Amino acid sequence: xxxxxxxxxxxxxxxxxxxxxxxxxxxxxxxxxxxPAPPEEGKMELSIxxxxxxxxxxxxxxxxxxxxDISPPLxxxxxxxxxxxxALILDDPDAPGGVFTHWVLFNLPSDxxxxxxxxxxQAQLPDRALQGKNDFGKIGYNGPCPPSGPAHRYxxxxxxxGKPLDLKAGTSRQQVLDAMKGNIxxxxxxxxxxxx
Numbered sequence: 001x002x003x004x005x006x007x008x009x010x011x012x013x014x015x016x017x018x019x020x021x022x023x024x025x026x027x028x029x030x031x032x033x034x035x036p037a038p039p040e041e042g043k044m045e046l047s048i049x050x051x052x053x054x055x056x057x058x059x060x061x062x063x064x065x066x067x068x069d070i071s072p073p074l075x076x077x078x079x080x081x082x083x084x085x086x087a088l089i090l091d092d093p094d095a096p097g098g099v100f101t102h103w104v105l106f107n108l109p110s111d112x113x114x115x116x117x118x119x120x121x122q123a124q125l126p127d128r129a130l131q132g133k134n135d136f137g138k139i140g141y142n143g144p145c146p147p148s149g150p151a152h153r154y155x156x157x158x159x160x161x162g163k164p165l166d167l168k169a170g171t172s173r174q175q176v177l178d179a180m181k182g183n184i185x186x187x188x189x190x191x192x193x194x195x196x
Contacts, residue, residue: 046188047077048158052117059154059192065145066196068118071103075114079160080185083110087159087180089173092144094152101173102154103141104132107164123169132171139170144194151195160186 052072053059061067079086090103105119108129121140124130136142146152165179 046079046158046160046186048074048156048188048190049076050074050156050190050192053192055190055192057192058151059144059194064143064194067143069141069143070118071115071141071143073115073117074156074158074190076158076188077113079110082162083160083185085110085161085164086112087161087165087176088115089155089157089159089176090141091155091157091173092146092152093155094146094150096147101135102143103134104171104173104176106130106132106167106171106176130167130169130171132167132169132173132176134173144192146194146196148196151193154192154194156190156192158188158190159184 049055050072052063059072063070063072074088085106086108087106088103088108089101089105092100092102105115106129109127112127112129119125119131119141121138122131123139131140133139134142144152144154159180161180161183162185163183165176165183167175167179171179
């Protein structure tokens, strides 16, 4: 075998090897693309409902500033395994000054599946759950109280968390949201409306 022939064979072998490696890389990328993407934080949904109103319906006046201003009854389904606590935030995204917080509740025990009507406005509840400060500057629940005009939406957002939050009672909504980052296993939302 002369040098010219050997050189040509060597080039062919190298090109074949490169082509093979290229094909293997393409196949690996294709297989990787077929794998389902991991779910986003809190993407798994929790079902949350109320006996007082259905999704998208008007919240009865009893639960607003024009009534008794007590929290409505809420209940929810099973949470994913690994849930160690729940947090609940009620806000109004239609408030004139931006999102307005009506209720911050966190460190609900993992076996909790409902909240009775009229949760007391106290920093710590009997089950050791804690309440934060709402945008009225108060601890606990303050219901819908929009200005006159179109109906506002009120979002009860429930979070299943992998661990309780290391926060004190009286914490703000933003502090709770910040503390939950990387810790949300699932979430659900119930939205009601109210107008004056």
